[in-house]
Amino acid sequence: MFLNEVQEQVLETTRSFVDAVIRPAAEALDREERFPSEIYDQMAELGLFGIGVPEELGGPGFDTLTYAVVMEELSRGYASIADQCGLVELISTLLVRHGTESQRKILPEILSMRRKVAYCITEPEAGTDVSGIRTTAERDGNGWVLNGGKIWIHNAPVADTGFVLARTNKDAGNRGMSIFIVDLHAQGVDRGPKEHKMGQRASQVGGLDFQDVRLGPDALLGEEGRGFHMMMSVLDKGRVGIASLAVGIAQAGLEAAVDYAGTRKQFGKHISEFQGVQWLLADMAKDIEAARLLVYSAASKIDRGLDATRSCSMAKCFAGDMAVARTADAVQVFGGSGYIRGFEVERLYRDAKITQIYEGTNQIQRMIIARELLRKGARS
Amino acid sequence: MKILVPVKRVVDYNVKVRVKADGSGVDLSGVKMSMNPFDEIALEEAVRLKEKGLATEVVAVSAGVGQARDTLRTALAMGADRAILVETSTDVNDDLEPLAVAKILAKLVETEKPDLVLMGKQAIDNDMNATGQMLAALLGWGQATFASQVDIKDGAATVTREVDGGLQTIRVNLPAVVTADLRLNEPRYVSLPNIMKAKKKPLEEKKISDIGVDITPRLQVVRTVEPAQRSAGVKVGSVDELIEKLKNQAGVI
Numbered sequence: 289m290f291l292n293e294v295q296e297q298v299l300e301t302t303r304s305f306v307d308a309v310i311r312p313a314a315e316a317l318d319r320e321e322r323f324p325s326e327i328y329d330q331m332a333e334l335g336l337f338g339i340g341v342p343e344e345l346g347g348p349g350f351d352t353l354t355y356a357v358v359m360e361e362l363s364r365g366y367a368s369i370a371d372q373c374g375l376v377e378l379i380s381t382l383l384v385r386h387g388t389e390s391q392r393k394i395l396p397e398i399l400s401m402r403r404k405v406a407y408c409i410t411e412p413e414a415g416t417d418v419s420g421i422r423t424t425a426e427r428d429g430n431g432w433v434l435n436g437g438k439i440w441i442h443n444a445p446v447a448d449t450g451f452v453l454a455r456t457n458k459d460a461g462n463r464g465m466s467i468f469i470v471d472l473h474a475q476g477v478d479r480g481p482k483e484h485k486m487g488q489r490a491s492q493v494g495g496l497d498f499q500d501v502r503l504g505p506d507a508l509l510g511e512e513g514r515g516f517h518m519m520m521s522v523l524d525k526g527r528v529g530i531a532s533l534a535v536g537i538a539q540a541g542l543e544a545a546v547d548y549a550g551t552r553k554q555f556g557k558h559i560s561e562f563q564g565v566q567w568l569l570a571d572m573a574k575d576i577e578a579a580r581l582l583v584y585s586a587a588s589k590i591d592r593g594l595d596a597t598r599s600c601s602m603a604k605c606f607a608g609d610m611a612v613a614r615t616a617d618a619v620q621v622f623g624g625s626g627y628i629r630g631f632e633v634e635r636l637y638r639d640a641k642i643t644q645i646y647e648g649t650n651q652i653q654r655m656i657i658a659r660e661l662l663r664k665g666a667r668s
Numbered sequence: 669m670k671i672l673v674p675v676k677r678v679v680d681y682n683v684k685v686r687v688k689a690d691g692s693g694v695d696l697s698g699v700k701m702s703m704n705p706f707d708e709i710a711l712e713e714a715v716r717l718k719e720k721g722l723a724t725e726v727v728a729v730s731a732g733v734g735q736a737r738d739t740l741r742t743a744l745a746m747g748a749d750r751a752i753l754v755e756t757s758t759d760v761n762d763d764l765e766p767l768a769v770a771k772i773l774a775k776l777v778e779t780e781k782p783d784l785v786l787m788g789k790q791a792i793d794n795d796m797n798a799t800g801q802m803l804a805a806l807l808g809w810g811q812a813t814f815a816s817q818v819d820i821k822d823g824a825a826t827v828t829r830e831v832d833g834g835l836q837t838i839r840v841n842l843p844a845v846v847t848a849d850l851r852l853n854e855p856r857y858v859s860l861p862n863i864m865k866a867k868k869k870p871l872e873e874k875k876i877s878d879i880g881v882d883i884t885p886r887l888q889v890v891r892t893v894e895p896a897q898r899s900a901g902v903k904v905g906s907v908d909e910l911i912e913k914l915k916n917q918a919g920v921i
């Protein structure tokens with residue numbers, strides 16, 4: 289109803305691919321914690337990476353709402369795979385907006401997944417408070433030398449190129465950080481072990497260590513000192529992406545729960561005939577729909593060039609909380625089975641939790657919503 | 669070589685169809701519609717022939733309600749070069765009979781002059797399996813139905829057909845009508861860049877009055893009923909019990 293003909297077509301094609309290829313693979317990928325290159329290759333062929341990259345730069349050039357639709361569908365198949373799509377979207381958006389012509393030359397490789405990327409912000413002392421980063425890039429001739437370390441970086445164990453936030457001026461606060469495009473096969477780059485996580489276990493997450501890594505003059509993305517602002521400029525879209533991802537996880541849980549309730553019998557009846565189960569399903573469905581509409585509203589605001597900050601935070605916060613609560617309900621509908629490995633809803637519940645944490649924790653989203661309310665008024 | 673591929677908008681194969689309360693047909697309100705799967709296969713084959721350099725142009729055509737535009741957009745995204753819509757009605761409940769469609773296609777063949785009409789063997793809504801055959805007859809062309817393999821060479825198509833007893837290979841001179849069976853190929857997923865490109869491809873719209881074909885129905889639907897409910901199976905405890913039930917209850921051994 290909210291999508292135009294082209295967005296519907298994108299939804300269709302993504303949905304059939306997800307149902308045939310991604311959703312059936314998710315259980316094994318979670319169990320094996322494996323990077324699914326074979327699926328990424330197929331996704332690249334379908335143009336499912338870099339959805340917003342304009343046609344003249346080799347992407348399909350879709351708007352944020354289309355991106356949201358794709359993210360929800362991918363995540364309905366498997367959240368780790370959606371998160372890879374989100375990561376590529378973020379990096380390619382940065383390159384399109386701030387990259388020089390020569391820096392953008394790597395876009396086709398990124399979109400085809402021949403070059404795997406990582407977005408490297410978080411450090412042991414700098415999670416929510418990014419200004420605490422200690423990684424530094426110091427001028428050296430016409431280039432820089434990078435020192436420091438990052439943790440919990442998606443793709444770190446496998447990535448070829450890192451987009452690394454580093455301090456270039458110790459005294460300039462948020463204006464003293466810059467983003468560098470770093471060859472992760474270069475001398476001085478060390479990768480930590482892969483982390484073993486609660487959920488989204490096919491995502492390869494780990495640390496990176498930089499010791500006197502030499503960067504050429506072309507490594508700086510955008511202007512020196514503008515790293516923090518560039519990062520903030522893609523946050524809105526990133527939050528829409530994670531909100532959609534959360535909706536997708538919950539939608540998969542709802543589908544599984546409805547199917548199960550219609551087949552599982554207790555007391556001589558399908559459990560779907562018990563009101564106690566019906567109300568669980570109804571609450572799941574209404575909250576998922578509400579979250580989806582928040583996502584569509586936030587995405588549409590971005591696409592229309594309106595101030596979307598409040599909407600994006602509301603969508604991310606609501607969808608993340610909703611996904612955790614409603615996948616717990618899906619487990620509940622499954623009874624004991626829902627608690628056993630191998631049942632989809634067990635994985636979904638684990639996959640959902642991180643949506644309240646990354647891309648700005650949900651406390652931070654509430655802070656933003658409150659700040660916007662108090663600054664700009666209660667009406668949006 | 670130019671290929672014409674007719675595509676029909678039908679109830680999506682995943683939809684559990686319901687019969688209307690008055691038995692006049694299937695309830696189409698709010699039901700998801702898609703391209704007939706056999707037409708997808710035909711279109712995929714046409715696009716592959718073009719990719720192999722054997723065809724120069726692939727034209728998709730659909731007859732029916734205006735909403736078939738969506739089906740044609742999908743066809744364009746799958747690789748058709750242009751599309752033609754023949755609007756025959758504004759009521760989604762109106763279904764065209766095979767002969768009417770064959771006549772419309774025959775008219776389009778006159779102006780488009782394709783060397784090959786590649787189409788689905790049947791539509792999954794009414795399962796008529798007649799349009800291709802009727803079209804070939806109207807045009808006086810050769811036909812190769814139920815194709816599971818198509819090779820084009822020297823102005824002829826060598827077609828492997830899936831028949832009851834196995835596979836039959838025939839050769840038809842072009843121009844010809846070929847209808848696709850399930851195993852001819854596996855249609856590709858539509859890619860996102862191609863969806864974007866399809867927006868810029870030409871989609872020509874005609875009205876049935878422009879074509880001058882009589883599509884008055886000749887068939888009358890007497891009644892439509894749901895298939896009988898399958899009754900639940902039973903679990904048996906032993907081979908002996910199974911044999912006993914097959915003998916005495918099912919009466920099959």
Ligand SMILES: Cc1cc2nc3c(=O)[nH]c(=O)nc-3n(C[C@H](O)[C@H](O)[C@H](O)COP(=O)(O)OP(=O)(O)OC[C@H]3O[C@@H](n4cnc5c(N)ncnc54)[C@H](O)[C@@H]3O)c2cc1C
Pocket residue numbers: 406407408409410414415416417439440441442443485493642645646647648649650651652
């Ligand atoms: C699976 C996974 C993948 C990740 N991928 C990446 C990646 O690719 N790149 C990257 O750079 N990072 C990545 N991260 C890191 C992620 O972004 C951080 O975990 C996140 O920013 C939170 O930081 P933190 O873990 O240090 O928590 P902290 O900042 O230590 O927060 C701890 C708690 O305190 C709360 N809190 C903090 N400050 C406030 C405040 N002012 N008011 C109220 N509450 C507050 C938080 O909300 C949270 O509940 C990933 C993390 C995980 C787990």
Ligand SMILES: Cc1cc2nc3c(=O)[nH]c(=O)nc-3n(C[C@H](O)[C@H](O)[C@H](O)COP(=O)(O)OP(=O)(O)OC[C@H]3O[C@@H](n4cnc5c(N)ncnc54)[C@H](O)[C@@H]3O)c2cc1C
Pocket residue numbers: 552553554555559562563564565620621622623624625627628
């Ligand atoms: C880790 C684990 C350890 C276990 N240990 C033991 C053990 O040691 N011994 C043992 O015997 N069992 C054990 N169990 C089984 C456990 O007791 C059952 O899983 C539990 O009783 C629920 O039954 P069920 O899983 O068949 O769910 P179901 O009964 O199928 O229930 C499915 C859903 O339907 C709901 N429902 C069912 N009937 C109604 C109704 N009339 N009205 C409203 N809602 C209804 C349920 O609340 C639930 O949400 C264990 C299970 C697990 C997961």
